[in-house]
Amino acid sequence: MAVGIDKLGFYTPSLALDLVELAKARGDEPDKYTIGIGQSVQTVVPNYEDVVTMGVNAAKEILTEDDLAKIEMLIFATESGIDNSKSAAVFAQELLGLSPFIRTIEMKQACYAGTYGLMQAKDFVTLHPDKKVLVIAGDIARYGLKTPGEVTQGAGAIAMVVSADPAIATINDDSVYMSRDVAxxxxxxxxTTALVDGHLSTDVYKEMFLTLWQRYQEQTGHELADFAGFAFHLPYTKMGKKALDQIMDQADNQQQAFLREQLTASQVYNRQVGNLYTGSVYLALLSLLQQGQLTDGQRLGVFSYGSGAEAELFSxxxxxxxxxxxxxxxxxxxxxxRQNVSVAEYEAIFQSQLFDSSKNxxxxxxxxxxxxxxxxxxxGQRRYRFS
Structure with a gap:
């Protein structure tokens, strides 16, 4: 029985910052951001958006009455949780009008949790083929003003319906994964802001991809020529290129050129949004599906990475x-x-977030x-509405 991704939805807030303008304001060369990092625009998050609103807005456009009736579980993957106890999934369940008789859970492991949620959904549907699972992967990448990580901020959410006989893609039973403690x-x-060792993170990302690719080949016998493209976790778009370049010598010149074109297709949306942590790899997948050169029956690789660190490679x-x-x-x-904002407006919006629950x-x-x-x-309670 085939189980996989039946529907795929995306949402990002309606404000955006041109990174050329940010580079000028920070005294950097624009090419450092647009070429060196590979980002052009980043989503700016107003204080009326959070992971719940983004996840709900991503999901509501793809859910039908049939989906609402058959969804048995809601998995919400995020590292931008809005409560240390109550899950974002519970908020989303009510706002989406899902049945009260379902399981709801929030998962966290840096940028990797969306993939764990997807695999849990696959396993559940395999055992209950008449049911569906909604997986939401959403985050706000927030490093602080005038920090080294500022250029890799962003926000958004991906919603995926996992079902039997999916309309988009079957999740193959070929995952390889690994974890180790890395700072x-x-x-x-x-x-309220993240800390990052960017050089170390890049090194570990590349190392884990290469290790898992070698393990994947050993366990499955597949070669690079078996793939029509890859979706990478993209905290910034250049990261995917760094990983893929490590194995490009395993393909002939024609295949190399094709895979580079497909990689570019997978980067289109992330380049305009920025980092959305748990949802990043699935925004890259959506970009590849819509912008790439693909046909029925082809195999795609997916590399998911979460700092700290955990990674998984599957097809x-x-x-x-x-x-x-x-x-x-x-x-x-x-x-x-989206409405473009100036650097000054972006800085004011960044500082306007409502983190203090002690005040009405x-x-x-x-x-x-x-x-x-x-x-x-x-x-002390968060309030939501559809306006």
Whole structure:
């Protein structure tokens, strides 16, 4: 029985910052950001957005009445949780109108948790083929103003419906994975911004990909020529190239050129959004599915990485008609409709987040958007609405 990704939705907030302008404001050469890092624009998060609103907005456009009736579990992967006890999944369950008779859980392991959630969903549906699982992977990458990580900020959420006989891709049973304690990225519980050793993180990312690729080949017998493309976790788009370059000598010149084109296709959306941690690799997948040169039955590689560190490499097989299943969402149009903000406006928005639950306060949420919004704190509780 085939189990995999049946639907795939994406959402990012409606404000954006041109990284050329940020580079000028920080006294850096724009090429450092746009070429060296590989980022052009980053999403800016207003104080009426959080992982719950982004996850709900990503999911609500792809869910049908049939989905709502058959979803038995909601897995919410994030490292930007809004409560140390109550899961984002519980908020999302009610806001999406899901049945009360389902399991809801939040998962955390840096940027990797979305993949763990996807694999748990696959296992559940394999045992319960008449049921579906909703997996949401959403985050806000927040490093602080004028920090080395500032250029790799961003935000957004991916929503995936996992089912039997999926419309997009089958998840193959070929995963290889590894974990080890590495101090490359972390966020203490008393901090609203992350800490990162960028060079170490890049080294560990590349090392884990190469190690898992070798292990994958040993266990499956597959070669690079068996793949029509890869979706990488992209904290910045150049990272995927660094990983793939390590194995390019295993392909002939024609295959190398093709894989580079496919890699570029997978980077289109992330380049315009920035880092969304748990959702990053699946935004790259959506970009590859919509912008790449793909046909039914092809195999795609997926490399998921989470600092700290944990990684997994597995493959998907595209099912007939996958292109129609992913054609409903015009991501480029969504990104183009964002409002550009100046560096000064971005800095003010960055500082306007409502982190203090001890005060009754309202966010800047506008009316009439039709979107799920965080409207503020009341008696220590978070309040949401569809405006």
């Amino acid at each position: 490359d990225f972390w966020r203490p519980v008393d901090s 998907l097989e595209l099912v007939p008609g996958f292109d129609k299943a992913v054609a409903g969402q015009d991501v480029l149009a969504q990104l183009a409709q 306060q309202e966010s800047d949420a506008p009316d009439g958007t039709g979107l799920c919004q965080f409207v503020g704190w009341q008696d």
